[in-house]
Amino acid sequence: MLQERLLDPDALVAAILQDDSTGSVLMLAWMNRAALDATLSTRRVTLWSRSRNELWVKGESSGNFQEVVSMRYDCDGDAILIRVKSHGPACHTGATSCFHNEVE
Amino acid sequence: MLQERLLDPDALVAAILQDDSTGSVLMLAWMNRAALDATLSTRRVTLWSRSRNELWVKGESSGNFQEVVSMRYDCDGDAILIRVKSHGPACHTGATSCFHNEVE
Numbered sequence: 001m002l003q004e005r006l007l008d009p010d011a012l013v014a015a016i017l018q019d020d021s022t023g024s025v026l027m028l029a030w031m032n033r034a035a036l037d038a039t040l041s042t043r044r045v046t047l048w049s050r051s052r053n054e055l056w057v058k059g060e061s062s063g064n065f066q067e068v069v070s071m072r073y074d075c076d077g078d079a080i081l082i083r084v085k086s087h088g089p090a091c092h093t094g095a096t097s098c099f100h101n102e103v104e
Numbered sequence: 105m106l107q108e109r110l111l112d113p114d115a116l117v118a119a120i121l122q123d124d125s126t127g128s129v130l131m132l133a134w135m136n137r138a139a140l141d142a143t144l145s146t147r148r149v150t151l152w153s154r155s156r157n158e159l160w161v162k163g164e165s166s167g168n169f170q171e172v173v174s175m176r177y178d179c180d181g182d183a184i185l186i187r188v189k190s191h192g193p194a195c196h197t198g199a200t201s202c203f204h205n206e207v208e
Contacts, residue, residue, distance in 0.1 A: 002205070014118060014132055016132065018129055023127030025120060025122055025129065025185050027178065028118055028182075028183040036207075040207070070206075072206055072207065073203065073207055074131065074132065074203050074204075074205070075196065075197055075204070075205075079132040079203075080203075080207065081129050093179055095179075098179045098183075099177065099178050099183075099185040100176065100179070101106070101177045101179075101181075102176055103106065103144070103177055103184065
């Protein structure tokens with residue numbers, strides 16, 4: 001069902017990155033088919049940047065690559081959970097996880 | 105930043121549900137401001153159904169409510185990580201988590 005959704009090259013699925021060793025949820029990002037294919041072939045998380053409209057190898061500039069441990073998709077085929085071996089902070093702020101703001 | 109985004113009553117943010125005791129990621133769903141307000145006041149996860157166009161108290165029909173333990177939002181304010189005490193399967197298939205399909 002995931003592959004069906006991604007037959008449309010413009011379709012996006014949500015990608016949740018989770019640290020495989022700590023269980024910490026690191027970030028939510030987006031993938032199109034090209035990003036998924038690149039992730040599967042390189043085993044490094046590759047995403048689709050909606051703001052820059054381009055493929056984005058996570059950690060390409062910082063060196064903090066996210067190495068794929070496992071990938072599972074959900075029951076309606078529009079989200080992927082990627083468990084990763086994390087080689088550094090996932091957040092551009094330097095925080096381990098992008099989810100570091102308490103909802104008041 | 106989350107609240108700013110949600111000032112538009114039609115704006116949606118992604119909500120990731122994570123089991124607080126096991127660390128398992130249960131599902132990805134959506135919230136608008138009304139869903140967030142209801143979740144904060146009842147401490148039961150309330151979502152926005154994009155297919156039915158209505159608020160949806162998770163577990164309302166099954167009794168498998170998802171009780172809020174903590175809520176954090178991400179650095180760009182478009183996703184919320186909700187750690188929950190889970191009172192039953194999160195997936196409509198009866199699985200604990202919606203993420204039960206291996207990506208080939």
